[in-house]
Amino acid sequence: MAANDTKAAESSPCQSCGACCSYSENWPRFTVEDDDQLDLIPEQFVNARLSGMRCVGDRCAALSGEIGVATRCDVYAVRPEVCRTCMPGDAECAMARRRHGLPVI
Template sequence: MSAMEEIDLSACCQSCGACCGYSQNWPRFSIESDEELAAIPEALVNDRQSGMRCEGDRCAALQGEIGQATACGIYAVRPEVCRTCMPGDAECAMARRKFKLPAIEPI
């Protein structure tokens, strides 16, 4: 993969954000260590301590407008499930369909 393709994929995510607004059950914690969980601001953790706090289906850490321009407010310490979602994978495609965004070709 060329550097240009990597930049294009990053731009896809920053103009999308669909995975961060798909479901309140999506931004969950799974294999994070206690130290990794402690790095996530407490105000952004749900009441059950099982994942990120959401406003409806939208993760509270998501900034911007889905499908336009978005960013993660805790990108450096985001949960593992957020790190593993890749542009064009099954989860990405499912989330993009919810927001009627065109599919991304898998990497």
């Protein structure tokens, strides 16, 4: 993980949440990534259709930890664009936090 990505991950409110990574078995889907970018994501985290991240139930397979307590993305440095654009406090964040009974930030 690059130094800037490490600092961002460690200081993010996402580190104590993870709700956006665990609310739909159909998300996150790949959008603008090219093959070179997708090749950086370890195969065990990509779904069988190669259309998005593999999920276990409603939870992204790359998410480690306990929702609402402490989480981390095991592919943070190479996460897909859809994950990069989900921001703390945006509409997707609020929806996911509500689904898990967490307060909206």
